[in-house]
Amino acid sequence: MMVAGLGCRRDASADEILVAMRRAVDAAGVTLAGIDAVATADFKAGEAGVRSAAQTLGVPLVVCPRADLDRVGDRTITRSEMVAAAVGLPSVAEAAALVAAGRNARLLGPRVATATATCALAIGDGP
Template identity: 35%
Template structure:
């Protein structure tokens, strides 16, 4: 078995966000960081991310909304804190989905239409 890093892209977005908003944010992450292994979203935001996962043939991980406030994020959005109890939904989701020893590759990125955010977490030592 070979150990490698797992790249998990987490998403946060406004209710007005479209599939294109998420796809554009994902493409920014891929341009900056390379291949993405899995996508992740809070359960309440899952359908749109699942649609993106199906289109891109990438597995989607669901994260409990109740867990979002338990994660320290690099970004501290007042709006996100009031709505979801975390400084960045995208960063929190990515970290939770990637597992207990995951780390963020940087702060979230924002889609061109400013309706979606995406963040990349890296989980080290995944064995294949």
């Protein structure tokens, strides 16, 4: 199972989120068609751009509780001081990807960022 974990600034557009996703799959040498789910933190789940990006790909949106994101925080690659100060996590996108990918999850690389969105890819055995 491959999951695209997403983080974003408030009101980031679906287009900007999809740009981050395309950059992430390009960097990992995979395709958007290989994404089985999109995941984000529970405090980002209401963002219209995140929901729209998942709908555009035709995949489910997995909402990850903060406690689960905290649990995998030590396995993230990226350590963003800005994100840590704002939400208390080193990387929302990487943590969400790891949580949603399930058992044996591993990141395919560090998160990719645009001006308003981040995307990280993880593969795992699913929930």
